[in-house]
Amino acid sequence: LGIVLTAGTLALVILVLPLEHWLKMDGSGSGPPLTAQVVRGATYALALQVLASIIFGFLSGQFMVLGRAHIGGYWNNAKNVCMILFALPCIAVHTSFRILAFAQLAAVLICTLGALITLYRIGPDIFPTLRYWDGGSVGKILKPSGYFAMLFSCQFLVYQAPILILQWGIGPVAVAAFSVSRTIFSM
Numbered sequence: 041l042g043i044v045l046t047a048g049t050l051a052l053v054i055l056v057l058p059l060e061h062w063l064k065m066d067g068s069g070s071g072p073p074l075t076a077q078v079v080r081g082a083t084y085a086l087a088l089q090v091l092a093s094i095i096f097g098f099l100s101g102q103f104m105v106l107g108r109a110h111i112g113g114y115w116n117n118a119k120n121v122c123m124i125l126f127a128l129p130c131i132a133v134h135t136s137f138r139i140l141a142f143a144q145l146a147a148v149l150i151c152t153l154g155a156l157i158t159l160y161r162i163g164p165d166i167f168p169t170l171r172y173w174d175g176g177s178v179g180k181i182l183k184p185s186g187y188f189a190m191l192f193s194c195q196f197l198v199y200q201a202p203i204l205i206l207q208w209g210i211g212p213v214a215v216a217a218f219s220v221s222r223t224i225f226s227m
Contacts, residue, residue: 043185047087048087051088052084054083055080055081056080058076059083060079063204063207064207077138078136078137081141082136092145093148096119100155103159105166106162106163115155118154119151123144126143203219
């Protein structure tokens with residue numbers, strides 16, 4: 041929870057970054073111009089959606105401990121269906137990307153709450169609690185996680201950063217050509 045809350049707080053920086061300029065969504069690219077609030081708000085909502093999905097994944101995985109992995113699978117399916125169902129009305133009335141992203145975030149949060157309630161009802165013995173919190177063990181727990189953070193950073197720098205740089209520098213056609221070429225090369 042601490043990592044997710046910290047990352048969510050750090051993600052607030054998205055709201056002040058000139059993403060619309062970097063991604064050429066301000067009208068300087070080939071697409072229609074989008075306002076800064078739409079681009080930044082949608083990006084922030086997507087970041088929160090990823091963070092909420094981490095908590096959701098943890099909760100839906102807990103059903104395996106009870107020998108009822110199928111319930112976690114049902115909740116995963118429900119989350120995916122809800123994300124589509126929440127997005128359809130937004131698409132039908134042509135809302136902004138920001139509202140669409142927040143609608144999908146709401147779907148993830150609702151399904152997270154549903155999985156949490158189901159876990160409490162089915163397995164109260166394994167329900168997550170802070171009752172056994174040991175602040176002294178935090179360092180020992182997080183130290184190995186630093187290794188995985190480095191792996192994630194490497195993946196970002198190798199796979200996502202070149203796409204962002206190409207999008208910023210020469211546009212979407214180059215991004216599509218690069219992505220297809222990289223996929224073919226990796227095969």
